Amino acid sequence: MTRRRSALLLLVVATLAWGVPPATARPSFALARIELVFQNGRGDITVPLRYPDLRVYATLQFTGAGILRATWKVDGRILATVAEPVVFGEILMFAIPRTVPLPTFEPGLHRVALEVVQPRPAFKLPEITYFVTAEDYEDFKKRMEKLQ
């Protein structure tokens, strides 16, 4: 947003200075910022095997208006697609659909990304990670209950 304003300001100053009207000042639809987090508010989480409630959330900021097209991917595999209309100045927040669980049946490190197809980002998209331990979720629950 700020960059759009700054760019716009520069454009106006340049226009006034050179006396040439801009072809268009309509802000183009572009991705300005993207942040991915798990439910712990961070870009990394450790969960037990077969954990059923792992969620990932995205917060996106744009310039201009248009339709966001993106794909949720885990370890390079497509899990779900997103098509969301965005209006000027709107911050878009959404989670991966509940109907598509993030896979937790494999111990080890897994990578989650939201691959934005439209608008094409001008920067590197983040990739967040989750680690699935070999401790079964049922055993994990029992351990937590015991601790409480």
Added chain:
Amino acid sequence: MPSHRRPGKGCARAWFPVLFLTLWASSPLAAQAPPPQPPASGVAVTARTPEPGSLILERRPAITVTLEDPQAVLDPKSVAMEVDSADVTLFLKVAPGRVTYVPASDLTPGEHNVKFTAADKTGRAIEPVEWKFKIRRFAAFEEASIGGDLTASLERALRKPIKEPKDDSGVSKKTETPLHLFSGNLRVDGLLKEGDFTAKLNSNVRYVDEFRPRARPKSDKDKLDLANYLITFDRKPLNLEMGDLVVNEGFFGAPNLARRGLQFQANDMDDRGLKLTLFGTRYETIKGHHPFFGVEEDKESLLWGGALTWAPFANRDWLKLHSMNVQGHRFSTAPGANVGTVVSGEEGDLWSFGTTSILFGGRLKLATEVAFSEFDTDTTNEFKEESDKAYRGTIEGMHDVAMLLDSPVTVKLGAEYSYVGFRFRSPANPGLQPDREGYSLKKDTLWKIATLSLGFSAFNDNTDRLDLLPRVRTHSWNTALTLAPPDLPSLVLNYSRSLQRSYYEPEVFGPKRIDNFQNTYGFNTSYGREAWSVNLGGSVNFFHDETLTLQAGDKTTWTATAGMSLKPVQSLSISPSFNFNRIDDKDKVVFLRDNTQVRRRVYGDTLTGTLTLAQEFIPKILNLDIQVSGSSTQSSDDTVDSQTYGGVGRLTWNVGNLFWDWGKQALSLRMNFNRVKDHVIPQDRNEIGIFMIIDLLAPYKL
């Protein structure tokens, strides 16, 4: 001589008095007579060791019961003692005026419970006694433990997918699929407790080693990673946290800020009504083994601040006054480990003052905040910090307005006004949108199974009223009806309308550039039984762009989702899901084969399906897990036509401790596949990989 109690003796005759008492109790006579009281014994317990509630080091303490009369003699048959519900009567030493038990083996550290019953020589029961004591693990601490588990996974490719690009392609081979992969996670949980003092450690340390023989350039990532850690020292009212913590102070200041660093809190809200928070963290989110903030390489990225909350009234909820300051800088262009954006080095600080009030038992809530910032968005240029302000006020109320079918109808009302200046920035709230001013209203009506929500908001930008910039106003209306009847499908219906218009344009810009409105209709329904559940949803958005001629810019977006979860038998679960998107561009610029440019209506469809399956062939021993997905994207102007399929299947045999006597081991065979088919730029890439994996889970406790 230990006294022996023979619980079996006399039991055969015990049913006579029981039967008599039962019959007598059910007779009318019993209703008039007072309940029978056993005759009180003149013998009483005066002392117990270890003392009730005491904390001792001795693992085999002498557990004694001392009677008031040192010469008192108990009926040896009646004496009974339980330690942690285990009958130890056989091991009691019964002496006049005293009963003693010395455990034959060490008691475990922690809390223990003792129950003692007896009767005197005449058969009159003495008052039973029960007490608890604690055995500490170490001399210095009441409780001390460290434990966790190690997960280790060793993976080897039996058949490697052809993922790396060709030698002459010029593309980096960093993405090559590893031939060998070792990943491990060490969970460490620690606890120290002494009286009111508690220290805790929760952490996960990772080690990931991937062997990619052809990858160029080699990965420069650290193999060892301190994924997360949090050390907490707590002695009320003081609390110190080190590690991956969350700062939650103010709306503009640092709301739910997850960072690595330190946080100190003195929370005496109950007694003095004061709470002090001091924190120092990294400016942005980080990954890797950076254990503490403030070390040499971290000086380039620091965020620190403090907050003071004061509740002047006896009821602390009535009014809380909050003030905070936060400042920080980041001189690099790293936006954060989980963030994508373009940033320069930046620095700034912020002061914030606010109030919160919760009145009438939570039925009325008020909050205000005003904040001032000085911020430099690019430390590399000659422009320095610019100052600006932000403020907001919110009010929320709740009231029962009627009764309907014995359930209250509750109305919740909320209103907010906020102003965030053009140059306002918060170093601890990077997602805050500057240059925004407006208000929102919300009304929720709740009744038993139904909620009706209505909302309206109006915002505009260009808060500084700059003549050189346009000013855009956005109006939004939304309504939603949620029905959640028990044992029936739940339903959510929603509608929203949004209107945007630039009502001021600088003359140099010519005609106005933002004038659109959109209507969105949506629904979602879900229903679940023990063995299955289903979820259906859909929405359609009509976007009308009024700034361009004809229908140029008009778009309709359709979305449909369906998900299901089936468990036909206990050992099998299947979860398919589908997602369909259609973007209907009413007037899109299309290039024909001869490179001429025309405007046409173009559809872009994306269909995605995912199937997750889990089959337990032998419970807890042999499992099969599969997740496959496919996605097809096509557009009616033939510019896009591609299909992507991917999947992973894994057969796991939990072998217990077959290989070595430590933890649990599992052997797995995994198959990955992916296929990308593009009809526009003709290509059909098909990859299959097969991997053998050994997993280890090893819990430990020190």
